[in-house]
Amino acid sequence: LEIAPDKIKARGRLRPGKMLMVDTKTGRIFSDDELKKTLAEAFPYRNWLNKNCSNLEEISSGRSVNNEIPNLNTLLTAFGYSEEDIENLIVPMANEGKEPVSSMGNDASLALFSRKPQRLFNYFRQQFAQVTxxxxxxxREELVMSLTGYLGAIHQNLLDEIPRLSKIVKVKSPILTNTQFDILLNLRYKGFSTAVLPMLFNPEEGADGLKKAIGELCLLVERAVDEGKNYIVLSDRGVDKNHAPIPSLLAVSAVHHYLVEKRKRIQIDIVVESAEPREVMHFALLFGFGANAINPYLAFGVLAKKVKTGDIQLDFETAKKNYIKSVNKGLLKVLSKMGNSTLRSYRGAHIFEAIG
Structure with missing residues (x-):
């Protein structure tokens, strides 16, 4: 189109992150600044967040939380911890705040070829973006990377702009300490409520008992959604000779898919309290199949014992922070393999291949 220069009011191009709206009814063109200002001032969003959003790191608790586990050796055996897991993985992560250095590639045999029992995590491989x-x-692009998440179901239409939608708990790291988990578990003010559901089954019933327990767990989760709970906790505490743990990955994925089928997944958040995850890929798999936050209480129990015996020459708080830091850095690295910059876009993505 040829337009006379005296009729052109502005020149330019639509730059990244900018918007342009044409209202065909009124014949107006809204610029980026005007459009964003109109949307930002439509409702008192800042007041809603200040009143309803809670930052988990800023919530204090007078409750005493014990990080040591009395039956530690029994649980280590029950959840398949090896000496290598502890000495070559958990301890270095706590000491250095980063994953141990290892050779490129994985030359270990596939889990399906092993004659020994394998963790469910070992059968999965993450896909990756095959680009040059x-x-x-x-x-280098840390500015756009984020593990921040929000907990607290809303039970409302996301398209309705109402204050209740901002009733959430902000979580800077998805790896919860025992203290943070205890706070979430007992968070009652502002109307938060939760339900703790066991990831356990009767080992004497074998595979049928496992299948039955998963079915019952899904029904309990759906009931919690219908009762208006803000988030549920899937816990494998209470393991003994009569109660075996359901693999956390199996339980989380079963609950996630069940709620998706029932069209209720967006109404609840899933917090996992499990002794099973201890390395980065374990956490990545749980997030990839629907978990919102994880409390690896047995890993913290190992740290508490190692600090007490002097095997880790740090105080427990420092060792714990280093361990969480190493997991967080590892998660960011895993996210980047598929080009994801936030954990929220990675959650429930199922970008894995199961071999066997």
Whole structure:
């Protein structure tokens, strides 16, 4: 189109992150600044967040939380911890705040070829973006990387702009300490409520007992949704000779898919309290199949014992922070393999292949 210069009011192009709206009814063109200002001032969003949103790191608790586990050795055996897991993985992560350095690639045999029992995690491999350049660099592009999440179901239409939608708990790291988990478990003010559901089954009933327990767990979760709970806790505490743990990955994925089929997944958040996850890929798999936050209480129990015996020359708080830091850095690295910059876009993505 040829337009006379005296009729052109502005020149330019639509830049990244900018918007332009044409209202055909009124014949107006809204610029980026005007459009964003109109939307931002439509409702008192800041007041809603200040009143309803809680930051988990800013919530204090007078409750005493014990990080030591009395039956530690029994649980280590029950959840398949090896000496290598502790000495070559957990301890270095607590000491250095990063994953142990290892050779490139994985030359271990596939889990399905092993004659020994394998953790469910071991059967999965994450897909990756097959491009010449890295999809995203979690170090140089740290500005756009985030593990921040929000807990608290809303039970409302997301398209309704109402204050109740901002009743959430902000979680900076998805790896919850025992103290943070205790706070979430007992958070009652502002109307928060939760339900703790067991990830356990009777080992004497074998595979049928496992299948039955998973079915019952899904029904309990649906009931919690219908009762208006803000988030549920799937816990494998209470393991003994009569109660075996359901693999956390199996329980989380079963609950996630069940709620998706019932069209209720968006109405509840899933917090996992499990002794099973201890390395980065375990956490990544749980998030990839629907978990919102994880409390690896047995890993913290190992740290508490190692600090007490002097095997870790740090105080427990420092060792715990280093361990969480190493997991967080590892998660960012895993996210970047598929070009994801936030954990919220990675959650429930199912970008894994199961071999066997």
């Amino acid at each position: 350049n890295p999809p995203i660099d979690p170090i």
